[in-house]
Amino acid sequence: xxxxxxxxxxxxxxxxxxxxxxxxxxxxxxxxxxxxxxxxxxxxxxxxxxxxxxxxxxxxxxxxxxxxxxxxxxxxxxxxxxxxxxxxxxxxxxxxxxxxxxxxxxxxxxxxxxxxxxxxxxxxxxxxxxxxxxxxxxxxxxxxxxxxxxxxxxxxxxxxxxxxxxxxxxxxxxxxxxxxxxxxxxxxxxxxxxxxxxxxxxxxxxxxxxxxxxxxxxxxxxxxxxxxxxxxxxxxxxxxxxxxxxxxxxxxxxxxxxxxxxxxxxxxxxxxxxxxxxxxxxxxxxxxxxxxxxxxxxxxxxxxxxxxxxxxxxxxxxxxxxxxxxxxxxxxxxxxxx
Ligand code: AFP
Numbered sequence: 001x002x003x004x005x006x007x008x009x010x011x012x013x014x015x016x017x018x019x020x021x022x023x024x025x026x027x028x029x030x031x032x033x034x035x036x037x038x039x040x041x042x043x044x045x046x047x048x049x050x051x052x053x054x055x056x057x058x059x060x061x062x063x064x065x066x067x068x069x070x071x072x073x074x075x076x077x078x079x080x081x082x083x084x085x086x087x088x089x090x091x092x093x094x095x096x097x098x099x100x101x102x103x104x105x106x107x108x109x110x111x112x113x114x115x116x117x118x119x120x121x122x123x124x125x126x127x128x129x130x131x132x133x134x135x136x137x138x139x140x141x142x143x144x145x146x147x148x149x150x151x152x153x154x155x156x157x158x159x160x161x162x163x164x165x166x167x168x169x170x171x172x173x174x175x176x177x178x179x180x181x182x183x184x185x186x187x188x189x190x191x192x193x194x195x196x197x198x199x200x201x202x203x204x205x206x207x208x209x210x211x212x213x214x215x216x217x218x219x220x221x222x223x224x225x226x227x228x229x230x231x232x233x234x235x236x237x238x239x240x241x242x243x244x245x246x247x248x249x250x251x252x253x254x255x256x257x258x259x260x261x262x263x264x265x266x267x268x269x270x271x272x273x274x275x276x277x278x279x280x281x282x283x284x285x286x287x288x289x290x291x292x293x294x295x296x297x298x299x300x301x302x303x304x305x306x307x308x309x310x311x312x313x314x315x316x317x318x319x320x321x322x323x324x325x326x327x328x329x330x331x332x333x334x335x336x337x338x
Contacts, residue, residue, distance in 0.1 A: 005191065006190065035080060037188065038079065051071055052122065055067055069119050086111055087109065087140065087143060109136060111132060111134055112280045129164060130164075131160075133153075133156050135156055150309065151308070153282070153304035159283070160284070161288070163249060171255065177196050180197055203259045210241075255292055260321055278313050279308060282303050286319060
């Protein structure tokens with residue numbers, strides 16, 4: 001690709017090589033990108049346009065909604081409901097599937113998203129992001145039911161995230177590697193700046209919320225303890241640690257310089273298999289990480305193979321540099337010490 005390639009041009013050129021492509025997917029992605037530019041603007045203006053702070057409402061996870069959670073959810077819906085590419089949408093911020101209003105045509109894709117991931121960081125001006133995943137509707141042009149969305153991550157045809165950081169970036173895969181684009185605000189276009197992003201196989205940097213340590217299972221306890229032992233421990237090297245509490249920012253760091261990110265299964269609440277959501281956090285991020293040469297596992301199985309049973313189901317997440325994820329996964333299958 002030449003320098004200055006726009007995201008639109010990149011997608012059109014990529015789709016040109018796909019037999020039977022009608023341009024429908026390209027047009028859908030274009031609408032997603034418009035929504036992301038609008039969200040970037042709202043996040044960037046912040047307090048100037050009165051969008052900071054919380055509401056009195058909770059989402060389906062029982063988490064207090066930020067004003068921006070609701071505003072950004074609305075931006076995603078309004079930009080993607082009208083053009084006839086979708087059979088339905090699902091989001092972290094909505095209990096049920098969003099049905100396309102009957103005044104609009106239906107299409108052959110499903111869009112799943114977390115409109116503002118890491119939103120508890122928004123009031124303190126730390127990076128947040130949007131995560132999205134595109135699936136094929138099992139029956140095109142028919143209003144999608146919840147069951148239509150419950151497809152394992154391997155079925156995704158596209159996944160991406162936008163990172164609203166010191167610059168706004170969009171990182172994307174359609175199953176042919178991972179590419180990153182930076183928003184040039186002067187011309188309002190995403191420009192290809194990070195071609196074929198690859199995650200280094202080895203790392204000395206781990207990310208985990210250590211305040212949950214007492215709830216972790218034995219394999220994660222062992223892994224983190226060995227990292228902390230550093231050069232004189234079994235890993236024979238010193239590790240560094242990061243925790244931003246914004247998954248998009250953590251995954252972006254890992255795509256840029258390697259690392260491992262863990263939100264593992266813990267014993268806090270046995271009814272919840274972790275904190276992160278499968279459909280709109282773990283699956284899209286795992287697709288991106290695998291396409292960049294990394295790995296993503298629950299500790300017990302590949303995340304992309306998990307059969308979803310609910311739109312909002314949670315899943316343990318261990319992802320990043322291949323060799324490091326292999327170490328943690330290996331500890332999950334190692335025989336338990338007596
Ligand atoms: P919020 O969107 O509620 O801020 O949650 C962010 C998130 O889902 C993910 O982006 C972070 O990695 C993780 O939760 C942070 O969780 P802790 O607050 O438990 O560290």
